[in-house]
Amino acid sequence: MSRYVNDGRAPIDNNVVERDIRPFCTGRSSWLFSDTVAGAKASAVIYSLMLTCRACNVEPYAYLLHVLTELPQRPPEADITDLLPFNFSASALQANGIA
Template sequence: FKIWLDEQAAQVLPESLTGKAISYTRNQWEYLRRYVEDGHAPIDNNVLERDIRPFTTGRKAWLFSDTVAGAKASAIIYSLMLTCRACNVEPYTYLLRVLTELPQRAADADISDLLPFNVAKPRDVLVPA
């Protein structure tokens, strides 16, 4: 495919739609190769795109946050909820746990154990019989 792209690039006008498509593909070749070389790499990012869709469609409504701190707080909550979804953690239960434990900790305490991916129960753990 790369050889074909290189051959076609010399035969089409660079500013034509085909020329732009070939140029784009050639410029992205390193990333295309990475997908083929690493079988763990997903072919697309549809999961992430689907997860952020509700927030991108609501973007206009959030332009008018009263304060920068309020907008930042909203962004943190959205991020935590999407991480809960990705880790199969039920958001209400997660927030209940976090909001119960946070007041009991010192202000400078490490709270990384309360992040959704650390709260998630490990899957596929074999328990010896």
């Protein structure tokens, strides 16, 4: 509370942070049942991608559909930075006929 009193520009609550960490707290019980370390890591990667989509205002289902359609068409050494959620755009969906 002392930060808020010293600087009125600071938000009085941390609802944004609490909203962003809520999925981690609710998923914690599900992650107890990961059978392998590799499975837990894969789950964490997908989870991270979905939360990045949300942060970038990208619809997760459309994003995954696009990425899973594009990846098999590219050679293994291809640059895939355009497929990251923060580089993703609606024009990419239209190019694939998804939107």
